[in-house]
Amino acid sequence: MSTENMTTCWDKLDQLGAEVSKNLNLRKAFADDPARFDRFQVALDDLFVDYSKNLITDDVMAALRELAKAAQVESWRDRMFAGDRINVTENRAVLHTALRNLDGDPVMVDGHDIMPDIKDVLARMKAFAARIHTGDWKGHTGKAITDVVNIGIGGSDLGPVMVNEALRPYHIDGIRCHFVSNVDGAHIVDTLKDLDAETTLFIIASKTFTTDETLTNAYSARDWLIGLLKDEAAVAKHFVAVSTALDKVAAFGIDTDNAFGFWDWVGGRYSLWSAIGLPIILAVGYDKFEELLRGAQAMDNHFQTAPIDQNIPVTLALIGVWYRNILGASSQAILPYDQHLSRLPAYLQQADMESNGKSVTRDGKPIFYETGPIIWGEPGTNGQHAFYQLIHQGTELIPVDFIVAANALHPLANHHDKLVANCFAQAEALMRGKTEAEVRDELSGTNLTPAEIDVLAPQKVFAGNKPSNMILYKQLDPFTLGRLVAMYEHKIFVQGIIWNVNSYDQWGVELGKQLAKELLPMVQATQSGDARDASTAGLIKQLQALRG
Numbered sequence: 290m291s292t293e294n295m296t297t298c299w300d301k302l303d304q305l306g307a308e309v310s311k312n313l314n315l316r317k318a319f320a321d322d323p324a325r326f327d328r329f330q331v332a333l334d335d336l337f338v339d340y341s342k343n344l345i346t347d348d349v350m351a352a353l354r355e356l357a358k359a360a361q362v363e364s365w366r367d368r369m370f371a372g373d374r375i376n377v378t379e380n381r382a383v384l385h386t387a388l389r390n391l392d393g394d395p396v397m398v399d400g401h402d403i404m405p406d407i408k409d410v411l412a413r414m415k416a417f418a419a420r421i422h423t424g425d426w427k428g429h430t431g432k433a434i435t436d437v438v439n440i441g442i443g444g445s446d447l448g449p450v451m452v453n454e455a456l457r458p459y460h461i462d463g464i465r466c467h468f469v470s471n472v473d474g475a476h477i478v479d480t481l482k483d484l485d486a487e488t489t490l491f492i493i494a495s496k497t498f499t500t501d502e503t504l505t506n507a508y509s510a511r512d513w514l515i516g517l518l519k520d521e522a523a524v525a526k527h528f529v530a531v532s533t534a535l536d537k538v539a540a541f542g543i544d545t546d547n548a549f550g551f552w553d554w555v556g557g558r559y560s561l562w563s564a565i566g567l568p569i570i571l572a573v574g575y576d577k578f579e580e581l582l583r584g585a586q587a588m589d590n591h592f593q594t595a596p597i598d599q600n601i602p603v604t605l606a607l608i609g610v611w612y613r614n615i616l617g618a619s620s621q622a623i624l625p626y627d628q629h630l631s632r633l634p635a636y637l638q639q640a641d642m643e644s645n646g647k648s649v650t651r652d653g654k655p656i657f658y659e660t661g662p663i664i665w666g667e668p669g670t671n672g673q674h675a676f677y678q679l680i681h682q683g684t685e686l687i688p689v690d691f692i693v694a695a696n697a698l699h700p701l702a703n704h705h706d707k708l709v710a711n712c713f714a715q716a717e718a719l720m721r722g723k724t725e726a727e728v729r730d731e732l733s734g735t736n737l738t739p740a741e742i743d744v745l746a747p748q749k750v751f752a753g754n755k756p757s758n759m760i761l762y763k764q765l766d767p768f769t770l771g772r773l774v775a776m777y778e779h780k781i782f783v784q785g786i787i788w789n790v791n792s793y794d795q796w797g798v799e800l801g802k803q804l805a806k807e808l809l810p811m812v813q814a815t816q817s818g819d820a821r822d823a824s825t826a827g828l829i830k831q832l833q834a835l836r837g
C-alpha cells in the first residue's frame with residue numbers, strides 16, 4: 290500500500306474530525322436533512338444496517354472510503370479468499386471462508402483443492418450426528434447418548450457456545466449440549482454433577498491439541514467416565530475429538546475414526562464453521578448448521594461483490610476506524626436486543642480483540658496509532674438497567690451496535706414489541722439527548738424551588754450526539770446468524786488491513802501460558818519461588834501460608 294496516499298487520507302480525516310467535533314449535531318443534522326436516513330444505510334436482503342445515527346457526514350464517508358482504497362482493502366480481500374498466505378507470521382492462508390463455500394469454485398492451497406476435504410468432514414459429521422440423534426450410536430453399556438459435553442477453550446468453545454445459545458429455538462429434543470472450558474475444576478465438576486456417564490459423550494475440541502486447560506479437563510473427564518463405568522474400553526464410545534493434530538488425538542487415546550479434522554488455514558477464533566461446529570450440529574441438526582454456513586456464504590459473496598459504499602462489513606469497519614483513530618473512542622459496545630445473543634459480545638471479544646489487539650505492523654514495525662478497540666456488551670434491555678448510564682452521561686465516547694430482530698421466535702408478541710421499542714428508544718435517546726431547556730421546561734411544572742431546579746436540571750441533561758448503528762433483520766434464524774457473524778469477521782478483517790496488523794496470529798497469549806508453567810511447581814510447593822520478583826515471590830509465600 291502507498292504510505293503516502295494513506296497519510297493524505299489520514300490528514301483529511303483529521304481535518305474532518307476537528308470539523309465534526311465542533312459542528313456536527315445529530316439532532317440538527319436529521320432536522321436539516323430529511324434524506325439522511327436514506328443515504329446512510331446498507332442492506333443485504335432483509336439484513337438492514339442504519340448507520341445514519343453516527344457522527345458522520347458525506348465528506349467523512351467519502352474520506353473513509355478513500356482510506357479503504359489507499360489501504361487496498363479490496364485486493365487484500367481477494368488475496369484472502371484466494372488462499373494467499375496473508376497470515377505472514379505463521380505463514381498460513383486464512384480460509385475460514387472456504388468452510389462455507391458450499392457451492393462455490395474450487396479453493397486451492399498449495400495446488401490442492403481443499404473443497405473436497407471440507408465436504409468430506411461435513412459428510413462425516415452429518416453421519417455421526419445422525420447416529421447420535423437416532424440412538425444408533427450407543428454408549429459403552431448400550432444406552433443412547435442424551436448429553437454432550439464439549440471440552441475446549443477460546444475458539445474451540447466460544448463459537449459453538451454462542452451459536453448454540455443463539456439457536457436455542459431450533460434445539461433438537463432429547464440431546465443436551467454442555468460446555469466446559471475453564472481449567473477451574475468447578476466448571477467440569479459442576480457440569481458433570483448431574484450427568485449420567487452411560488449416556489454422556491465428550492467432544493475434545495482443540496485445534497492444536499496441546500492447550501493445557503483442555504487436556505486437563507479431558508483427562509478429568511476420562512477419569513470420571515472410567516471411574517463410573519469401571520472399564521478403560523468405555524473411552525472409545527464416549528470420547529470423540531475435533532482437531533488439526535490427529536496424531537496427538539491418537540496419543541490421547543481417542544480412535545482417529547472418531548476424530549473430525551480441520552486445517553491450519555482455519556484460525557481458532559474463525560473456526561465455528563469447521564468441525565469445531567460439531568456441538569452445533571448435535572444441538573440443532575446438520576441441516577440447520579448448513580443454513581448457518583449458507584448465511585455466512587451469503588455475507589462472503591456480499592463482501593466480495595458489493596461496491597465499497599454499499600458494503601456492510603466495509604462500512605462498519607470504516608465507521609469503527611473513524612471513532613477509534615479520529616474521534617478517540619477506546620471501546621465499542623455490542624448490544625444485542627436478543628436474549629439468545631447473550632454470548633455474542635464474549636464471542637466478538639475474542640474475534641476482534643485477539644485479531645486486532647496488536648501494536649506492531651505486519652512486517653514487525655512499531656505502531657504509533659490506535660488499533661483494535663475494547664469490545665464489550667450485554668443484551669438489552671438488561672444493560673439499560675446497569676451500564677447505559679455511563680453511555681448516556683459519562684465522559685467516554687462509546688459507539689454502539691444495536692442488534693435486533695423484527696420478529697420473535699416465541700409467541701409472546703407483547704414482549705417483543707417492548708424489546709424493539711426499547712432498542713429503538715435507546716438509539717434515539719443517545720442521538721437526540723435532552724437539552725437543559727427541555728429539562729427545565731419539564732421541571733417547571735413541579736413544586737421544586739428555582740434553587741432546587743438549578744441543582745437538578747444539569748443532572749437530567751443528556752448531551753446526545755452519541756453514535757450508534759442499528760442492525761435489524763427479519764428473525765434470528767441460522768441463516769441470519771451466519772450472515773451476522775461473517776459480517777463481523779469481515780469488519781475485523783478490513784480494520785486489520787487499514788491498521789496494517791496481522792489479524793490472524795495471537796502472540797499476546799503466549800507469555801502468560803509460559804509463566805504459568807514455570808509457576809506451577811512453586812504453587813505446588815515443590816520448588817521455591819524466591820527468585821521471582823518480590824510481588825510474585827511474596828504471593829507464593831502468602832499462598833502457602835494460607836494453605837497452612
Ligand SMILES: O=P(O)(O)OC[C@H]1O[C@H](O)[C@H](O)[C@@H](O)[C@@H]1O
Pocket residue numbers: 442443444445494495496497498499500503557558643795798
Ligand atoms: O483450539 P486450541 O488449540 O485448544 O486453542 C484454544 C485457544 O487458545 C489459544 O491460546 C488462543 O489464544 C486461542 O486463539 C485459541 O482459540
